[in-house]
Amino acid sequence: MAAKRRPRTERRALVRKKTKLERELRALEDAREARAKLVAGGTPARPIVVTSASVVELTAEALGCARCEGTLRAEDHDAPTVDGLTLRRVRARCRACGAVREVWLRIAALN
Ligand SMILES: [Zn+2]
Numbered sequence: 001m002a003a004k005r006r007p008r009t010e011r012r013a014l015v016r017k018k019t020k021l022e023r024e025l026r027a028l029e030d031a032r033e034a035r036a037k038l039v040a041g042g043t044p045a046r047p048i049v050v051t052s053a054s055v056v057e058l059t060a061e062a063l064g065c066a067r068c069e070g071t072l073r074a075e076d077h078d079a080p081t082v083d084g085l086t087l088r089r090v091r092a093r094c095r096a097c098g099a100v101r102e103v104w105l106r107i108a109a110l111n
Pocket of ligand 1: 065066067068069070094095096097098099
């Protein structure tokens with residue numbers, strides 16, 4: 001006769017499985033966030049180049065959340081000078097998970 005699993009044992013097994021999945025998901029999100037720093041816009045050294053100040057926030061929002069790919073909403077936007085270049089820095093918050101993505105842009109001088 002097969003041993004019958006007690007409900008409490010099953011619950012504990014489910015909690016362990018859920019905890020493991022949550023840990024793996026966080027690790028995946030951490031990796032995605034790290035990758036976002038390596039692509040254009042991730043650091044002041046690799047700004048996204050745009051041609052007009054009017055598209056700075058829209059361009060940043062269009063990247064989506066680095067962690068969960070959710071929709072971003074720009075919360076803050078300033079213009080720090082880094083290594084002699086005036087850049088735009090947008091802080092955008094994910095509507096789904098609440099993570100903040102910092103996006104760096106540079107407005108190209110038009111000739
Ligand atoms: Zn998110």
